[in-house]
Amino acid sequence: MTIDLANWLFVATAASYFAASVIFIAELLGRAGRAGPWAARLVALGVPLHAAQIVVWSLVLHVCPVEGIHFSLSVASMLACLAYVLARLRYRVDVVGAFVAPQALAFLLASRFVGPVNDEPRLRSALLPFHVAANLLGVALFTMAFAAAVAYLLQESRLKHKRFAGASRLPPIDALDRAEHGFLVAGFPLLTIGILTGTLWAREIEAGGAAAIARACLSYASWALIGGVLLLRAAAGWRGRRAAFGTILGFGLTLLVLVTYLVRSFGQVAAPGGVPA
Amino acid sequence: MLVVGLSHRTAPVEVRERLAAGADALPELLARLASRRELAEVMFLSTCNRVEVFALPKAADGVDAALAAIRDELAHHGGAVSGDALAAYQYQKRDEEAVRHLFRVAASLDSMVLGEPQILGQVKEAYDAALAAGTLKSLLGRCVSRAFAVAKRVRTETSIGAGTVSIASVAVELAWRVFGGLGDHAVLLVGAGEMAEAAARSLGNGARALHICNRSFDRAATLAGTLNASAVPWDSLAAELVQADVVVTSTASPTFVVTHEMVKRAMKARKGRTLLFVDIAVPRNVEPSVHGIDNVYVFNVDDLEQEVARGMKARQAEREAAERIVDDEVAQFLAWTRGLQVQPTVVAMRAKTRAVLLSELERSLGGRLKHLEGDRAALTQMVDSAVNKLLHAPTTRLKARAADGDDAGELALAIRFLFDLQEVGVAPEGESSSDAVPDAVGDEPLPH
Numbered sequence: 001m002t003i004d005l006a007n008w009l010f011v012a013t014a015a016s017y018f019a020a021s022v023i024f025i026a027e028l029l030g031r032a033g034r035a036g037p038w039a040a041r042l043v044a045l046g047v048p049l050h051a052a053q054i055v056v057w058s059l060v061l062h063v064c065p066v067e068g069i070h071f072s073l074s075v076a077s078m079l080a081c082l083a084y085v086l087a088r089l090r091y092r093v094d095v096v097g098a099f100v101a102p103q104a105l106a107f108l109l110a111s112r113f114v115g116p117v118n119d120e121p122r123l124r125s126a127l128l129p130f131h132v133a134a135n136l137l138g139v140a141l142f143t144m145a146f147a148a149a150v151a152y153l154l155q156e157s158r159l160k161h162k163r164f165a166g167a168s169r170l171p172p173i174d175a176l177d178r179a180e181h182g183f184l185v186a187g188f189p190l191l192t193i194g195i196l197t198g199t200l201w202a203r204e205i206e207a208g209g210a211a212a213i214a215r216a217c218l219s220y221a222s223w224a225l226i227g228g229v230l231l232l233r234a235a236a237g238w239r240g241r242r243a244a245f246g247t248i249l250g251f252g253l254t255l256l257v258l259v260t261y262l263v264r265s266f267g268q269v270a271a272p273g274g275v276p277a
Numbered sequence: 278m279l280v281v282g283l284s285h286r287t288a289p290v291e292v293r294e295r296l297a298a299g300a301d302a303l304p305e306l307l308a309r310l311a312s313r314r315e316l317a318e319v320m321f322l323s324t325c326n327r328v329e330v331f332a333l334p335k336a337a338d339g340v341d342a343a344l345a346a347i348r349d350e351l352a353h354h355g356g357a358v359s360g361d362a363l364a365a366y367q368y369q370k371r372d373e374e375a376v377r378h379l380f381r382v383a384a385s386l387d388s389m390v391l392g393e394p395q396i397l398g399q400v401k402e403a404y405d406a407a408l409a410a411g412t413l414k415s416l417l418g419r420c421v422s423r424a425f426a427v428a429k430r431v432r433t434e435t436s437i438g439a440g441t442v443s444i445a446s447v448a449v450e451l452a453w454r455v456f457g458g459l460g461d462h463a464v465l466l467v468g469a470g471e472m473a474e475a476a477a478r479s480l481g482n483g484a485r486a487l488h489i490c491n492r493s494f495d496r497a498a499t500l501a502g503t504l505n506a507s508a509v510p511w512d513s514l515a516a517e518l519v520q521a522d523v524v525v526t527s528t529a530s531p532t533f534v535v536t537h538e539m540v541k542r543a544m545k546a547r548k549g550r551t552l553l554f555v556d557i558a559v560p561r562n563v564e565p566s567v568h569g570i571d572n573v574y575v576f577n578v579d580d581l582e583q584e585v586a587r588g589m590k591a592r593q594a595e596r597e598a599a600e601r602i603v604d605d606e607v608a609q610f611l612a613w614t615r616g617l618q619v620q621p622t623v624v625a626m627r628a629k630t631r632a633v634l635l636s637e638l639e640r641s642l643g644g645r646l647k648h649l650e651g652d653r654a655a656l657t658q659m660v661d662s663a664v665n666k667l668l669h670a671p672t673t674r675l676k677a678r679a680a681d682g683d684d685a686g687e688l689a690l691a692i693r694f695l696f697d698l699q700e701v702g703v704a705p706e707g708e709s710s711s712d713a714v715p716d717a718v719g720d721e722p723l724p725h
Contacts, residue, residue, distance in 0.1 A: 092457050155454075159454065159455070159574050160568070160574070162576070162580050162583075164454075164584050164587070171457070172453060172454055172455060172456055172457035173454065173455050173551065174455055174456045174457060174551045175456075175457045177551070233549075236548075236549075237544070237545070237547065237548030237549030237550075238549060239548075239549035239550070239551075239571075239572055240549065240551070240571050240572040241571055241572075242571070
């Protein structure tokens with residue numbers, strides 16, 4: 001019964017995100033018609049379904065949702081959608097959903113097919129839930145910042161080339177810039193906590209493999225890059241294009257860190273019982 | 278139905294403004310028109326682009342007299358413009374053409390700017406004024422309210438109102454695309470000419486602040502007074518670029534007033550905050566290379582006009598579809614009005630049949646019926662049901678014949694003859710005057 005419920009919630013969530021993605025893309029192409037406003041509503045519908053799915057599925061598997069990569073992707077995408085729903089109350093950034101909804105769908109589907117939870121006692125630590133939770137929230141907010149940055153660059157290109165036709169389908173460029181900055185400001189402290197707890201955790205478990213070092217380097221680089229974007233904006237007025245490119249790069253590095261976790265997870269699937277790097 | 282009037286298509290503004298009537302003058306004007314014995318219903322529409330009188334003649338054969346009466350009243354209202362001079366600018370339409378004209382006007386198909394939304398509000402104001410003055414009864418009133426529905430249908434089913442079609446509205450649209458709204462942003466007007474004023478009236482509306490910078494400070498101060506803005510000296514233009522978010526330039530300067538270096542310095546001081554220039558001056562006031570600076574957007578008059586042309590083109594493309602909707606609605610309305618012509622015959626036929634049946638019922642039951650109150654209601658209901666069933670086919674066929682535009686008069690005449698309807702006091706069809714129409718109109722729903 002519970003497994004059935006979890007599966008039903010999974011399908012309903014995926015359907016919501018899928019429908020929202022289709023409508024968002026149609027909206028960008030100017031073909032959504034009256035369905036346009038439903039895209040954001042479907043994302044808002046997907047969030048509680050997704051949260052319920054995570055809770056039920058974690059009860060079925062008897063695991064904490066913020067431990068291990070298994071649920072992390074799913075939780076991160078749910079949080080990104082929640083951030084989107086909340087951000088719409090403050091910023092005119094509906095179109096950001098065109099990036100958030102497909103990503104949420106992809107992460108939700110990916111969470112279904114990645115390997116089992118790493119339950120190796122050696123990796124257990126009191127810091128781990130803080131590390132994962134901070135990183136997940138951070139990734140969710142950076143996803144929003146990334147989406148706003150991409151939309152900004154599209155809108156900026158249209159305005160600079162004086163192509164008015166599609167410009168009205170995107171939010172005002174200033175609103176996108178402010179939204180992107182807002183998400184970065186909110187996400188940066190979380191990223192900082194994630195990196196601090198991650199460093200302490202790595203020290204605790206004496207991690208020192210090549211993959212762990214690479215992951216740490218990528219994390220530090222993304223932290224420095226996003227910190228730099230925020231600092232330059234405050235000190236030297238780096239806004240608009242430069243800030244958008246910096247945000248996209250920073251998000252890319254953060255995503256790479258996630259990918260290294262994923263690769264490790266797939267490695268475990270390929271070689272069950274193997275010790276992760 | 279009739280319409281007599283003049284518009285931007287037929288008369289220059291000097292003539293239109295003489296005939297225009299404000300809200301204060303309307304009641305008297307309507308009362309005077311309604312007092313003419315040739316007119317049964319009247320509505321006076323006055324906008325900056327048109328002055329029109331819509332009317333219903335009192336008698337079917339009094340159309341020419343009604344037209345003459347309207348022309349007289351317009352000439353009287355025009356004062357200095359003589360009736361003959363006015364005739365050169367006037368047009369008059371009747372019946373189907375008048376209905377079509379009203380529908381097209383309300384749907385903004387006859388406007389100077391195709392698809393502009395203000396006209397519908399102006400027609401509504403004219404309708405309200407006529408209702409308040411008691412000069413609208415049923416038929417013209419229903420025609421005008423149908424025109425509102427037609428306008429709504431045209432707006433819903435076509436994109437006639439989409440896009441921006443004036444320089445000022447494009448400037449506002451651009452400001453929206455960049456900032457979303459101007460509530461938190463300041464607008465700077467460089468120059469104080471007519472164009473700047475028009476743009477400032479649109480942009481300054483809702484902006485956090487509106488500053489006007491002009492070579493002549495006095496001129497800037499005068500304009501600032503009318504726009505609820507503040508004037509700033511010409512020397513402080515560079516400093517104003519740091520504070521403003523939208524800059525509208527329209528000076529007659531032959532050289533660039535805003536240079537690349539100037540904006541570069543301003544952007545440094547602004548810490549990169551977005552800056553939008555709307556340069557409506559010819560020659561241009563803003564150096565073109567300014568558009569290349571990060572977070573700065575410059576749109577000149579060509580860019581704006583291109584957008585205006587695009588908007589106009591898009592609206593023109595919708596014209597055909599909108600005209601088809603109007604044609605369809607005119608046909609439906611005319612069918613409905615034709616149906617009204619046979620309405621008195623239908624009403625009389627049903628009344629007589631019902632009266633005969635009730636009378637026979639009374640006669641058959643003798644004095645017993647008055648003692649059977651409970652049964653009386655049931656028996657009356659049965660009579661009504663019998664009337665409905667019996668007369669359903671002749672009623673619908675007569676109305677269908679009238680709605681199709683066929684000559685239903687002969688059929689109505691035959692019915693009156695066969696049912697001997699003269700006895701119940703029904704007026705001949707040709708005399709189904711407007712006095713008889715209102716009651717009938719109220720009972721008959723318009724087709725959808």
